[in-house]
Amino acid sequence: MTTPALSAMQPGDPAVVLLSGGLDSATCLAIAQDQGFEIHAISFRYGQRHEYELDRARQLAELHAVRSHRVVEIDLAQFGGSALTDPGLSVPKHDSVEQLGGEIPITYVPARNTVFLSLALALAEVVGSRDLFIGVNSLDYSGYPDCRGPYIEAFETMANLATKAAVQGARPLKVHTPLLHWTKAEIIARGLELGVDYSITSSCYDPGPGGTACGRCDACLLRSKGFALNGIRE
Amino acid sequence: MTTPALSAMQPGDPAVVLLSGGLDSATCLAIAQDQGFEIHAISFRYGQRHEYELDRARQLAELHAVRSHRVVEIDLAQFGGSALTDPGLSVPKHDSVEQLGGEIPITYVPARNTVFLSLALALAEVVGSRDLFIGVNSLDYSGYPDCRGPYIEAFETMANLATKAAVQGARPLKVHTPLLHWTKAEIIARGLELGVDYSITSSCYDPGPGGTACGRCDACLLRSKGFALNGIRE
Numbered sequence: 001m002t003t004p005a006l007s008a009m010q011p012g013d014p015a016v017v018l019l020s021g022g023l024d025s026a027t028c029l030a031i032a033q034d035q036g037f038e039i040h041a042i043s044f045r046y047g048q049r050h051e052y053e054l055d056r057a058r059q060l061a062e063l064h065a066v067r068s069h070r071v072v073e074i075d076l077a078q079f080g081g082s083a084l085t086d087p088g089l090s091v092p093k094h095d096s097v098e099q100l101g102g103e104i105p106i107t108y109v110p111a112r113n114t115v116f117l118s119l120a121l122a123l124a125e126v127v128g129s130r131d132l133f134i135g136v137n138s139l140d141y142s143g144y145p146d147c148r149g150p151y152i153e154a155f156e157t158m159a160n161l162a163t164k165a166a167v168q169g170a171r172p173l174k175v176h177t178p179l180l181h182w183t184k185a186e187i188i189a190r191g192l193e194l195g196v197d198y199s200i201t202s203s204c205y206d207p208g209p210g211g212t213a214c215g216r217c218d219a220c221l222l223r224s225k226g227f228a229l230n231g232i233r234e
Numbered sequence: 235m236t237t238p239a240l241s242a243m244q245p246g247d248p249a250v251v252l253l254s255g256g257l258d259s260a261t262c263l264a265i266a267q268d269q270g271f272e273i274h275a276i277s278f279r280y281g282q283r284h285e286y287e288l289d290r291a292r293q294l295a296e297l298h299a300v301r302s303h304r305v306v307e308i309d310l311a312q313f314g315g316s317a318l319t320d321p322g323l324s325v326p327k328h329d330s331v332e333q334l335g336g337e338i339p340i341t342y343v344p345a346r347n348t349v350f351l352s353l354a355l356a357l358a359e360v361v362g363s364r365d366l367f368i369g370v371n372s373l374d375y376s377g378y379p380d381c382r383g384p385y386i387e388a389f390e391t392m393a394n395l396a397t398k399a400a401v402q403g404a405r406p407l408k409v410h411t412p413l414l415h416w417t418k419a420e421i422i423a424r425g426l427e428l429g430v431d432y433s434i435t436s437s438c439y440d441p442g443p444g445g446t447a448c449g450r451c452d453a454c455l456l457r458s459k460g461f462a463l464n465g466i467r468e
Contacts (some may be wrong), residue, residue, distance in 0.1 A: 072309070073309065074307075075307065075308070079356050080360055108398055110355075110359035110398070111359055111396060112356070114352040114392070114396045115352045115353055115356060118344075118348040121344075122310060122343075122348075124313040125315065125345055126313045127343035145397060151392065151396055154392035154395050157388050158385065162389075163379060164342055208250050
């Protein structure tokens with residue numbers, strides 16, 4: 001008895017891309033498109049204080065002419081526990097990127113990437129996709145556990161046991177993390193090569209009115225450093 | 235250097251229990267309570283056509299005097315692909331339990347347990363729990379991939395890499411599945427021992443007005459058989 005051949009990815013295959021509206025996910029979207037995938041983008045209104053990023057996600061989806069874009073409502077704020085969703089907690093501010101420490105910061109949202117990837121998995125199953133893209137990054141990041149390689153591999157293993165397609169012998173589901181080992185500067189450099197319009201993207205955890213970046217949260221500092229290393233001043 | 239001792243469960247430890255309002259999750263709740271856990275119940279309004287089950291979940295939570303009960307809104311119907319969430323698809327009906335086949339039925343909801351467990355994981359992290367309870371069952375069930383042992387083990391592995399508690403050296407998170415290898419009749423027998431009031435629970439996938447069970451969907455047929463084997467006619 002021979003095992004049925006599992007065909008490789010074909011150009012035009014559907015991929016589900018997690019699109020936050022930030023620079024990482026915008027780059028990830030461009031990379032997936034460059035690899036020939038047809039994109040189903042998924043964004044989340046999860047109670048984040050920086051909800052304006054969803055407008056940026058919509059603009060990016062439109063600009064990249066994705067096949068579909070869904071904004072899924074899931075209120076993670078009701079659980080609390082994070083400065084990103086709890087107005088009673090302050091987003092930490094720093095004067096320079098060197099002050100970012102090794103601790104998991106209060107901006108960590110409990111199980112966020114697991115919830116997001118699970119919903120992306122549900123969408124993938126419905127649109128017949130075996131490819132998820134997520135712009136996690138383990139280097140220039142804040143030490144979140146759900147942005148690391150071993151976590152992503154474990155999610156992939158679980159996903160391949162979770163779904164109807166998996167047990168019916170489809171090509172194994174793959175969680176693509178093209179940015180995982182890149183610095184923020186390398187991410188931006190690749191995005192620029194692919195023509196990403198970073199003026200649309202947003203990164204700030206604690207924006208002012210109209211989405212003005214605070215310039216001093218972890219995300220702002222890492223972003224500025226990344227652009228500076230590419231010789232760009234935003 | 236010694237590894238810090240990971241303490242075992244202590245009476246009164248918090249556990250997160252997935253509570254649908256059906257008989258499996260009601261039994262699971264009673265078992266968790268019998269083991270000495272303090273219960274944080276979580277239910278989902280996910281676009282199911284049998285939403286009346288949420289009223290049953292609320293009654294069960296109240297009767298069992300749980301520490302907290304949350305009903306989380308997550309619209310899986312927007313993805314489609316299941317007779318449980320898509321009014322355009324019919325719930326299959328049968329004349330007897332012997333007609334239930336080996337195929338994964340149209341009532342399968344894409345990635346449902348993965349989405350539910352992920353949200354339970356987020357809640358567990360916030361309430362400081364290392365114990366999730368889910369009433370999945372691989373015997374008298376309809377062949378759903380996300381109700382099997384290897385899937386649950388893979389989820390547990392992933393969860394232990396996903397969260398802040400995990401990387402900070404807390405007791406490993408455990409996904410408890412006390413019903414996994416029991417028949418429906420065994421589940422009911424154990425629940426009766428523990429005093430579960432099954433008149434509150436509901437199982438039907440396609441109820442009529444007021445939550446009247448159809449009597450002919452997979453869930454109704456499995457439930458009736460389980461009660462009949464315990465000498466009970468509902």
